[in-house]
Amino acid sequence: MRRPRPPAWMATLTWKAGVFITVMCCALAALLGALVHVSVTRQTVDTAREKALSQLEEVTRAYEAGEPLPAYAGVDPDGMPAALRALAVRGERGTLVADSGGRPTMWAAGPADGRALAVRVDYSLSASTISGLDQAIVGSSVLAIGATLLVGSFAVTRVTRRLHLTAQVARRISAGDLDARVNDPRTKDPAHPEDEVATVSGALDTMASSLQGKLLSEQRFTADVAHELRTPLTGLSAAAELLPPGRPAEMVRDRVRAMRALTEDLLEISRLDARTETVDLDVHELGPLAERVVRASGTDTEVRIVRDARVETDKRRLERVLGNLVANAHKHGRPPVVLTVDGPVVTVRDHGPGFPGYLLEHGPQRFRTESGSKGHGLGLTIAAGQASVIGAELRFTHAPGGGAEARLALREYTAPTQDPAP
Numbered sequence: 001m002r003r004p005r006p007p008a009w010m011a012t013l014t015w016k017a018g019v020f021i022t023v024m025c026c027a028l029a030a031l032l033g034a035l036v037h038v039s040v041t042r043q044t045v046d047t048a049r050e051k052a053l054s055q056l057e058e059v060t061r062a063y064e065a066g067e068p069l070p071a072y073a074g075v076d077p078d079g080m081p082a083a084l085r086a087l088a089v090r091g092e093r094g095t096l097v098a099d100s101g102g103r104p105t106m107w108a109a110g111p112a113d114g115r116a117l118a119v120r121v122d123y124s125l126s127a128s129t130i131s132g133l134d135q136a137i138v139g140s141s142v143l144a145i146g147a148t149l150l151v152g153s154f155a156v157t158r159v160t161r162r163l164h165l166t167a168q169v170a171r172r173i174s175a176g177d178l179d180a181r182v183n184d185p186r187t188k189d190p191a192h193p194e195d196e197v198a199t200v201s202g203a204l205d206t207m208a209s210s211l212q213g214k215l216l217s218e219q220r221f222t223a224d225v226a227h228e229l230r231t232p233l234t235g236l237s238a239a240a241e242l243l244p245p246g247r248p249a250e251m252v253r254d255r256v257r258a259m260r261a262l263t264e265d266l267l268e269i270s271r272l273d274a275r276t277e278t279v280d281l282d283v284h285e286l287g288p289l290a291e292r293v294v295r296a297s298g299t300d301t302e303v304r305i306v307r308d309a310r311v312e313t314d315k316r317r318l319e320r321v322l323g324n325l326v327a328n329a330h331k332h333g334r335p336p337v338v339l340t341v342d343g344p345v346v347t348v349r350d351h352g353p354g355f356p357g358y359l360l361e362h363g364p365q366r367f368r369t370e371s372g373s374k375g376h377g378l379g380l381t382i383a384a385g386q387a388s389v390i391g392a393e394l395r396f397t398h399a400p401g402g403g404a405e406a407r408l409a410l411r412e413y414t415a416p417t418q419d420p421a422p
Helices: 013-064 082-089 124-174 196-241 247-274 286-297 315-332 357-362 379-389
Strands: 073-075 094-100 103-112 115-122 281-285 301-307 310-314 337-342 345-349 393-398 404-409
Touching (some): 013 115, 082 094, 082 115, 103 124, 196 247, 281 315, 315 345, 379 404
Antiparallel strands (some): 073 115, 094 103, 393 404
């Protein structure tokens, strides 16, 4: 039997700190209250006992002198506790607090000719004092616990708010916003010592700045290399066209075309990394667009349209994404390759060994392919980047029954409703 799962708010630091503060305050209040209660009660009882024993001595002298006893004294009086009477009969003196007529009374008794001579002192005022003290202890403890809990919750909330801000910035950085920073003021002003939260915030900002610098350096390097390759490749392409017909000339032209395609891919990736791309949105029929992409690819790809849909997207970028997915399926998978349109969702599936584990876990990585594979790992990287630009979700999975499946989810276009004419 599964144990019930506690609600999520019970796992928060604020809740745990509140419970800890409450428990510690209650324990401290109980300890101090018990000490005060015991100390005051002992003093009160001792005072009442001394008073009762003093009166007992006076009454004993009056009894031995044969003088009449006061109203608060007597021999074997009614209501006297049996235990105290037995003690006096044995020849000893003692005191005991007990009820007499519904009122708390301090009894003192001593021996008197084989009987018990006793006096009683009203103890109601002392009992009322102790009771009032207990109520004051409880009331002050509740107020102290409430005030401490409020102050502690305020202090903890300030800490957790800063932690939540740090977590939000970390999530923004992981989502690609490398400009996000916590900017905790405690890390900027050297006159204020840093606490642990400020240390974590400062470390996160430093890491983000370092990561941003490295990525920008890589992006500049990629763009510079691609731009520098363009000029010699243009000349090399022109020179290849002047070669006499033959197998060597065909091989040179084929390699030049491959180099030019790689250079264009690098330039496209550098533009995607810079996040400066703009989209040209328009409404398109998804089914016919997918069929045109397959025809332009020149591959033997089956197109299935389960349900056509209209999508608002950038046509050129969407064609680029679908073309790369189809080309990757034929290059790294096995036929048959099937492109399916089901509403605003397009899937491209092959029947090969499936996507490698690193791709399913971390997404496409440029210049990384499985051993023995052709290509440079740029096609899926470009597809993922262009899908992000047009606001589509691209996911890579293993297809049921084997093979690789790329699933592209777009936003379906909904025509705005018009108010009926009056």
